[in-house]
Amino acid sequence: MGENAGLNEFVLETAEKISHLEIQGARNVAIAAINAIKQAAKRSKTKQKDAFLNELMDAKAVLFVSRATEPLMRNAIRYIIQAVKSSNKTNVTELKDFVSQVTTLFLERLERSKDKISSFGSKRISNNSRVLTHCHSSTVTNLLRKAKLDGRKFEVICTESRPVFQGRLTAKELLDSGIKTTMIVDSAVRHFMNEVDFVVVGADAITSEGNIINKIGTSMVALAAKEARTPFYVATELLKFDPVTVLGDFGKIEERNPKEIWNNPPHGLIVRNPAFDVTRRNFIHGIICEEGIMPPHSISELINRKYPWILEKI
Amino acid sequence: MGENAGLNEFVLETAEKISHLEIQGARNVAIAAINAIKQAAKRSKTKQKDAFLNELMDAKAVLFVSRATEPLMRNAIRYIIQAVKSSNKTNVTELKDFVSQVTTLFLERLERSKDKISSFGSKRISNNSRVLTHCHSSTVTNLLRKAKLDGRKFEVICTESRPVFQGRLTAKELLDSGIKTTMIVDSAVRHFMNEVDFVVVGADAITSEGNIINKIGTSMVALAAKEARTPFYVATELLKFDPVTVLGDFGKIEERNPKEIWNNPPHGLIVRNPAFDVTRRNFIHGIICEEGIMPPHSISELINRKYPWILEKI
């Protein structure tokens, strides 16, 4: 990384906001990050492609470390920089425009992915069925809204999702869409599982082994679903694939502020607050992604076929 | 049931307190109930055994319905009344004394059961091990305290136990006993299970099939324990055995106030708040009870052998 001195302020601000959870949700974080890159490009004062690229790389470095387990953001940045690198443009002015176009293109594709996921996944919501979801995922609520718009009758059970109650956001969005919604505590999932017909959750990351990383508790939902032979699906863009897992890297699961769990704990109490857990591929019936509904076991190959640039070194 | 008019006021008050959760915990409820019976007996103005018994039966009826899923309380009352019935005393004054003695005897036995459970169960807490528990059970914290007093080094992971955070009480008691304690959210149980050596929980009821009813989430802890081959034990007095389950009765699981989960839920949201769930016998390595460490599958026979009066009709 070059001197941060030269770093675009907007990039630094964005990185800080991401780091302090002012920007949340994989999609929002990715959008913010590549907009920051776009700004950095736009305001660049360099004249040479090399220097221009270096600035982008500096921005990338800062943004990459702003939060762990954000493969979508990282892949978005990888995409932009890869495009610049392999472009045969050399004029920085042209490159600035190019960055802007590529960013727009990326965001459009991301949007289309969301629509496709909703379209594919919503077909699996049967009439008169009961769906369970955990935590909040805009991909999932979108998919459910689509099913509702398509005239399907169904209801949703959502968990409250301790410690920060994202399930409440899910409940509100579903109710706003006119979907009958029930809330339960996280530990009641197994108690209700025999009455559930379909489980669908989002993902924060997909690993090379075909596992998914998602909100703490997801793997317990999956376990209870498997025990009751209830289908368990993950709705997610393929761009959540984390390429470093191919190489064996598998960062520690991020642990958040203990105060989220207990604000004034008694002296001496250790509080562990992992943000995510890992749901292994054998619990997952299918990954509902922009390429269709796929077994998690072949996601690595699918990535190779559709997004080979994710796996390339920059 | 006779006229409530004749009912001892203390009984009514106790029943009300139990009903409004002013008295909580299976053991406390049982103690309160039989003390109420003792008071009812003491203050009786009847002169005939029959009338005296009828008064006790009235008290029983009121106390029985004060809360669902309280077999310990019910068995305590069954024990007292059964004793009176089969006593060959006929003089009411003598019978009053007798009720008092029987009550004292019962409470002593209950106390001894607790000690035995601690003694048997604590031997299973190995040195340098990690124990996980869910919710709060004085039987469990007692058992862990005993292991600590016996010089064993171990640490405990306890869940917060939504919606009313009984895990915080557990944490405090364990810290007070000098036991290293970690708190996690309920849905993180599977995330930590591979590092756990032993799970022990309490019980609100034991059924004729050998299943246990305990705090919502217990069955998910058991499921995660089984998946990881982690031993799962239940520490409980046999008197939690619920004889009506023999006859097929199996009341609906009590659902508590939705406000415990979300105080100001959005309009239209259904909130389901079951207090308990069922953990089936095949998840349970052993029931740690006053008769030793036993397979749940033979508890019905054990009850027949040790407490046949539980199964008799009164």
Add this chain to the structure above:
Amino acid sequence: MGENAGLNEFVLETAEKISHLEIQGARNVAIAAINAIKQAAKRSKTKQKDAFLNELMDAKAVLFVSRATEPLMRNAIRYIIQAVKSSNKTNVTELKDFVSQVTTLFLERLERSKDKISSFGSKRISNNSRVLTHCHSSTVTNLLRKAKLDGRKFEVICTESRPVFQGRLTAKELLDSGIKTTMIVDSAVRHFMNEVDFVVVGADAITSEGNIINKIGTSMVALAAKEARTPFYVATELLKFDPVTVLGDFGKIEERNPKEIWNNPPHGLIVRNPAFDVTRRNFIHGIICEEGIMPPHSISELINRKYPWILEKI
């Protein structure tokens, strides 16, 4: 066995009818057999208790071999003969009366058992639930009828039960009781299992290990139920317990006429037509019997406690 020459004709006829499946159903077979014993006793011309007993033993021997896997019939006979043996009556006329009384008593108890099983088991049929059963069992249809009479709303899926379509009898009985009924082929059980809330079947025999022997296909229903976490119960009198299994005997599963499967099979085809299969105890949530709802694992002990004469040598 003594000379069959001296055997009561009625006994021989009954044995033949049982052998040729003219009398069917464990209960009907048992009733016929002990009535034959009663007749044999009534018409006896012996004057000595010893000779009288020998005649009963001859009758027993003939009836025992009339069909395999009929523990209820065998236990009924054991009960009668055991009673005569241990009676201190010596006068044959008195003994004849005694046999008659004991037979009546046994049949009354059998009837009460059926009622108890219906009473206990029907409580487990929840409102708005879907029950699945396999083959035909009067104990099961009785239990379902009781639930219907008690006002519960539910529907039943029944298998056709190849090769002899006993499921059609089940369907007719349920429809006659006003219960909504659906029929499927045997191999469709897993396809529908996720929509089933409760499975209940009868039993032809219970083994010392707590397994049950029932109509071919029962164990596949149980397997599919377990896979989907659907409760699987067996409704049966304890008198179906087969004491020879304690001693390791475990006769070959009876194979019936291949023509039941294919009347004109092509030359050279082997047709195997086992009448029963074994469902192991770990698939069974509970045995619904006259003593309540019990884990199959403790049935041997329960038999020892309640019907020790079953295990005694005659």
Add this chain to the structure above:
Amino acid sequence: MGENAGLNEFVLETAEKISHLEIQGARNVAIAAINAIKQAAKRSKTKQKDAFLNELMDAKAVLFVSRATEPLMRNAIRYIIQAVKSSNKTNVTELKDFVSQVTTLFLERLERSKDKISSFGSKRISNNSRVLTHCHSSTVTNLLRKAKLDGRKFEVICTESRPVFQGRLTAKELLDSGIKTTMIVDSAVRHFMNEVDFVVVGADAITSEGNIINKIGTSMVALAAKEARTPFYVATELLKFDPVTVLGDFGKIEERNPKEIWNNPPHGLIVRNPAFDVTRRNFIHGIICEEGIMPPHSISELINRKYPWILEKI
């Protein structure tokens, strides 16, 4: 779709025959359908490629809806039309010849696939082994015949396959090939599974998740095989892959005439007669297809590599 008025009569007749089950078996249906297309092409009176293509599209539309769950037929038609579309021929006379050639080519490839499947799969039939199959599949009987021709000694257990007894056809074909064959009822599969060394069945469809759709009961055979650690294989052409499953479509399982199950059912009885069930990928050791023996989990990728046209929109 254009006006049916212009539709070739032969196409309509073929569609009707398929619809009324006069043509049966995935392979036969596919052959009939593409022959119908060939005829439609041959008799076309159009002069323009566009009009010609439209006629073919009309034929396709009619044939597609003639029966549900017939991916082989649909893929055959997709193949022909795709070839015409991407051909740079514009002369209709030439195109007619081209359709004929492409049809022949397709049928030859289909034939070769069958041979390859027999060749690959038959190697897995060990000497002195016992194989179990369910229903009838010419791909499976072919494979077994090949093993027999190669000198392997083995025997086959086949189910009768209610409700329409296709197992009888299987039995006849195997006996004709000199293979020792045993028939059992469908529900006896688990009873015999411990004596089975290898299970192989056909498929009506393969889904994007790697699951297979086959004759009702297949998934129960697979479940019993898994429980007993008996290898379970599916022998099928890759062209059974159903591309609409990629997009989330997953039509209701076809339900056939209830009279197949019970010709004169009692009044009020509901009869459900699903033709197929779904066997999930985790029950399948391997898909024996023309590309070799493959894990079901990577079939989607394999289709992409070998038959990308299946996944293209026409």
Add this chain to the structure above:
Amino acid sequence: MGENAGLNEFVLETAEKISHLEIQGARNVAIAAINAIKQAAKRSKTKQKDAFLNELMDAKAVLFVSRATEPLMRNAIRYIIQAVKSSNKTNVTELKDFVSQVTTLFLERLERSKDKISSFGSKRISNNSRVLTHCHSSTVTNLLRKAKLDGRKFEVICTESRPVFQGRLTAKELLDSGIKTTMIVDSAVRHFMNEVDFVVVGADAITSEGNIINKIGTSMVALAAKEARTPFYVATELLKFDPVTVLGDFGKIEERNPKEIWNNPPHGLIVRNPAFDVTRRNFIHGIICEEGIMPPHSISELINRKYPWILEKI
């Protein structure tokens, strides 16, 4: 314990031999121990019952600690001392005779148990079957010999049983009995399991939970058997029940001399040599004991019914 000074030398010698593995096999150790007790009694010079009893208690104490995990030996001693205690004889000469008689009685019963186990268990060895056993157990080889004598045709696979190759003893005994025998390494058990029809092993101890403790590796055999749905039985006298497990005691598994595994290990290598492992009840189809073939889950109750003295404090 009194002064060892007063201890019978024969007792000390026996304890030493047991401790140094000069006497091996649960049965041999038990016989040696009670013979030592008999000798101690015979040579006693005390005149008072109390003193006599004290001497026996001293002998007991020494023998109890001679080896861990020897419940049969301990129960044998418990039986003798319990009999003396509850005898109303007071004359020491008479008591000496009484000890001798009781010892003989115990040994006779032990012998009869062995015969019963062979009789019950051998019936489960089917014709043309393949049986697998692990390590060496005279109870098991006896049972197999009985099946052979009864004319059954079968073969046995036995593991070599590292580190001390007790499987070689098993192989020799079986070959001497004319039984076809195959030896494999311990780790090949799963490789052959699909061809095995029945597994039977002995036991060193039975716990209150119904688990068995047996030669290291037994639990892996059980796991592989369960995976392949192969029945797994344990042939053992009920007197292997270890009463201290009721009270929660569960000694560390004995670890033997590392040199048994590697005589000259490289410097720094840790060698762990546990003699036993625990096979949980859910892996065990049945305990073949002198009371018949029983589910492990009800062994505690069976012990209470048949050998209540095992559970009494001495």
Add this chain to the structure above:
Amino acid sequence: MGENAGLNEFVLETAEKISHLEIQGARNVAIAAINAIKQAAKRSKTKQKDAFLNELMDAKAVLFVSRATEPLMRNAIRYIIQAVKSSNKTNVTELKDFVSQVTTLFLERLERSKDKISSFGSKRISNNSRVLTHCHSSTVTNLLRKAKLDGRKFEVICTESRPVFQGRLTAKELLDSGIKTTMIVDSAVRHFMNEVDFVVVGADAITSEGNIINKIGTSMVALAAKEARTPFYVATELLKFDPVTVLGDFGKIEERNPKEIWNNPPHGLIVRNPAFDVTRRNFIHGIICEEGIMPPHSISELINRKYPWILEKI
């Protein structure tokens, strides 16, 4: 195959050494084989490419049959010959050089693969963890050494690996690298599994279904790992993929000299000594290969993408 007469002696010698286990270990065997091919090429006296190729094919044929289950060696030879075939060189002198270059290239790649595997896999060895391995694999010990060099603190449990104790070699190599090492007998794996955090083994072959073939006992380790939810990984070059498994070939598992198990077995004893067993893909969390950490289910597709020449006919 041509006349062996013309075969290079060095090739014959190498084949013999491989056949007599003088050269061992998949990697060593492969290196020896392609060096033999290189020598054969070097010393060739032919003048025509065709004849030259025929000589190589002869060498290949001899080397292929020198040992079963050696896909790495076979793939190495396939690689060299494929390269020669597709080269447009025709001059034999040039071709000799080319063979030499290609061989060198292949060996370099093999070396790089090893490094990559170590690099990727070592990241999965967590600090303060306990790793278990079975048998000896240089790929595995390399990986563990890398983790040690990278500063990770961990310890390893290794099995002795009967019958030829390759575990001792593993133990020595690990101790030499300063890794804390414990040795156990093979059958003790399950006893220790609950204390293990990670299992990693090598492979002798990978099949088209994604299964691996490795040292006898590997599948039992995998089974015990799965039961305890312990991650199980296989570290191997993709070149261990055996292409004949695609076509259904699946040779018998090689059985080695019985004397390895028992040098002087009693007369009549059968000794079975399979060298390998099969670990199915569902037991394997990931294949750690030169392309990263991958699910075994997509290895066939990965081979197609990276090493298509493996699947081509030569």
